[in-house]
Amino acid sequence: MSRFALVTADADFEHRTRLATASLAGSLQAFQADYLPAEAADLVRQLVGEPLEVLVLGPDLRTDDVLRFAAALDVVMPHVSTVYAAQATPDLALSAMRAGVRDLVTPDIDSKLLRDHLEDAAQAAATRAAGSLFSEGASALEQGQGRVIAVMSPKGGVGKTTLATNIAVGLGRIAPMSVVVVDLDLQFGDVASGLGLTPERTIVDAATGPQDVLSLKTYLTSHPAGIYALCAPRNPADADRISVPVVAELIKHLTTQFQFVVIDTSPGLGEHVLAVLEQATDGVWVCGMDIPSVRGLKTGLEVLDELHLLPEKRIVVLNMADRKAGISVKDVEATLGVPVDLVLPRSRALPLSTNRGIPVLQDGLRDPVAKGLRSLIERFKPQWDKNHRQTHRREVFQ
Ligand SMILES: Nc1ncnc2c1ncn2[C@@H]1O[C@H](COP(=O)(O)OP(=O)(O)OP(=O)(O)O)[C@@H](O)[C@H]1O
Numbered sequence: 430m431s432r433f434a435l436v437t438a439d440a441d442f443e444h445r446t447r448l449a450t451a452s453l454a455g456s457l458q459a460f461q462a463d464y465l466p467a468e469a470a471d472l473v474r475q476l477v478g479e480p481l482e483v484l485v486l487g488p489d490l491r492t493d494d495v496l497r498f499a500a501a502l503d504v505v506m507p508h509v510s511t512v513y514a515a516q517a518t519p520d521l522a523l524s525a526m527r528a529g530v531r532d533l534v535t536p537d538i539d540s541k542l543l544r545d546h547l548e549d550a551a552q553a554a555a556t557r558a559a560g561s562l563f564s565e566g567a568s569a570l571e572q573g574q575g576r577v578i579a580v581m582s583p584k585g586g587v588g589k590t591t592l593a594t595n596i597a598v599g600l601g602r603i604a605p606m607s608v609v610v611v612d613l614d615l616q617f618g619d620v621a622s623g624l625g626l627t628p629e630r631t632i633v634d635a636a637t638g639p640q641d642v643l644s645l646k647t648y649l650t651s652h653p654a655g656i657y658a659l660c661a662p663r664n665p666a667d668a669d670r671i672s673v674p675v676v677a678e679l680i681k682h683l684t685t686q687f688q689f690v691v692i693d694t695s696p697g698l699g700e701h702v703l704a705v706l707e708q709a710t711d712g713v714w715v716c717g718m719d720i721p722s723v724r725g726l727k728t729g730l731e732v733l734d735e736l737h738l739l740p741e742k743r744i745v746v747l748n749m750a751d752r753k754a755g756i757s758v759k760d761v762e763a764t765l766g767v768p769v770d771l772v773l774p775r776s777r778a779l780p781l782s783t784n785r786g787i788p789v790l791q792d793g794l795r796d797p798v799a800k801g802l803r804s805l806i807e808r809f810k811p812q813w814d815k816n817h818r819q820t821h822r823r824e825v826f827q
């Protein structure tokens with residue numbers, strides 16, 4: 430396969446694309462046609478040479494066909510970046526994004542600027558391909574399924590949403606477009622607000638509409654950090670319309686499409702959380718530095734252990750740690766009966782980031798709490814499991 434492929438019958442656009450790719454490594458395979466094949470696989474079969482990274486779709490193709498084709502290609506070859514030459518309108522930009530188109534360029538773009546766009550697109554494709562290699566060590570992924578990271582705590586207000594959004598953004602750097610964060614705090618979820626998103630569709634649409642591969646992505650909201658979000662209902666009353674089996678099914682479908690499904694939950698161990706726990710590969714347990722929070726988590730872990738619902742991997746995060754809290758990390762561990770994995774300090778950066786709708790890991794902030802969150806991301810890399818199987822390592826950030 431060629432590194433670049435182009436479909437267009439527009440000779441001028443083809444000429445500019447040839448000039449644009451001439452100085453980039455890898456060849457261009459052009460299909461002179463003003464239509465797209467019915468199936469994405471039909472095009473894939475005709476590609477020759479090195480692996481395809483970027484598919485350029487010319488301005489003469491029908492927009493509906495392009496969107497349908499891009500969405501289908503996103504399923505067959507998810508790492509490939511699709512670049513579409515069309516006059517961008519807000520509507521088109523939104524539907525293109527939903528269909529998995531990476532970039533829109535104006536039809537009369539000059540070859541120099543097009544070169545820059547294609548170089549970016551190729552780089553993104555290479556990173557995504559590396560992302561899938563990165564995931565190879567994970568057992569869930571070896572079975573063709575994504576890793577499900579559930580962020581939970583029996584008590585409210587301890588930092589679940591903060592952690593879930595930062596985990597998603599942090600993983601998005603390693604596996605762009607392969608991370609989805611699901612807001613399972615169905616009544617008062619604030620993932621959308623924490624990520625600065627205004628969702629058009631929410632989990633209510635996903636739970637009440639078709640769940641086939643193509644429909645699934647239309648329920649998601651895309652975030653500039655290269656991740657997707659399935660947001661909570663706008664109206665708390667709609668939570669009643671989302672049944673437990675449907676949520677379980679939804680998560681199952683998402684794991685077939687994404688390398689990482691990060692789930693933010695409501696406080697406590699409600700029925701939706703329990704249903705998700707059956708599929709979770711990783712449980713991130715968040716606990717504040719106060720006795721009710723620690724006791725609540727201890728009881729929660731005991732109950733789930735009895736129900737055999739504890740995810741295979743457990744990460745206990747002691748959040749908002751404060752030397753003046755009157756209890757030590759050792760006290761917390763003694764009460765919990767399990768070791769604490771990560772201690773995150775109380776930091777003014779976090780309420781600020783919540784209020785701005787920009788997670789600290791998106792911001793590139795230099796702060797102990799950001800350092801701690803980055804170390805949390807390391808724990809989801811398969812190498813981490815290999816290197817730390819025998820030893821427990823508590824990481825403290827102050
Ligand atoms: N380490 C921290 N230091 C200071 N503030 C923090 C820290 N972690 C989280 N916060 C702040 O605490 C508030 C509550 O956090 P968050 O919404 O993440 O908690 P939650 O567990 O999701 O709450 P809920 O149970 O209501 O969903 C937010 O304003 C957040 O910015």
Ligand SMILES: [Mg+2]
Pocket residue numbers: 589590591614619693694
């Ligand atoms: Mg929350």
